[in-house]
Amino acid sequence: MSDxxxxxxxxxxxRIVNVALAxxxxxxxxxLVGQSGVSLEMFFDFGWQGFVLLLxxxxxxILFDTIAWYFAVAHIRKPSFWRLFALRIxxxxxxxxxxxxxxxxxxxxxxxxxxxxxxxxxxxxxxFLTIRxxxxxxxxxYVMMGLTFSYPLLRDNAEAIVGF
Numbered sequence: 001m002s003d004x005x006x007x008x009x010x011x012x013x014x015r016i017v018n019v020a021l022a023x024x025x026x027x028x029x030x031x032l033v034g035q036s037g038v039s040l041e042m043f044f045d046f047g048w049q050g051f052v053l054l055l056x057x058x059x060x061x062i063l064f065d066t067i068a069w070y071f072a073v074a075h076i077r078k079p080s081f082w083r084l085f086a087l088r089i090x091x092x093x094x095x096x097x098x099x100x101x102x103x104x105x106x107x108x109x110x111x112x113x114x115x116x117x118x119x120x121x122x123x124x125x126x127x128f129l130t131i132r133x134x135x136x137x138x139x140x141x142y143v144m145m146g147l148t149f150s151y152p153l154l155r156d157n158a159e160a161i162v163g164f
Contacts, residue, residue, distance in 0.1 A: 025093075062088055068134070072127045079117045087112050 095105025110124040
């Protein structure tokens with residue numbers, strides 16, 4: 001039985017849907033920023049250097065996380081790095097953009113890893129648990145380092161800072 005919709009029409013329709021979703025997402029972002037009380041003056045005070053620094057830090061975090069994913073699934077199948085990168089961004093958009101998004105974002109990542117790269121759900125669970133454990137450990141170390149470095153300042157200025 002032949003497919004009722006030719007493949008090139010499916011691809012064109014998918015592109016239209018993707019552009020519509022991206023446009024809606026951008027509009028929603030602008031709307032939320034406008035509702036937050038952030039003004040253009042605040043953006044200019046922050047400066048373009050601040051945005052570049054913030055963007056570079058975010059891209060580096062995503063790149064390192066994608067590299068970790070790449071090595072985590074390389075024993076199963078060699079994934080395309082850029083598809084893995086796109087999957088990471090899409091999953092994080094769900095995770096960070098929706099209430100309860102962790103459930104949706106992580107589920108989306110697991111389903112797409114199975115669909116695109118043939119990674120079983122059992123392997124996905126092991127990969128995600130390992131990644132989450134590493135993330136939790138790194139955040140705990142970050143907090144401990146922050147407490148260690150800020151202790152002398154807090155000890156000497158606690159009354160002025162916190163009132164006792």
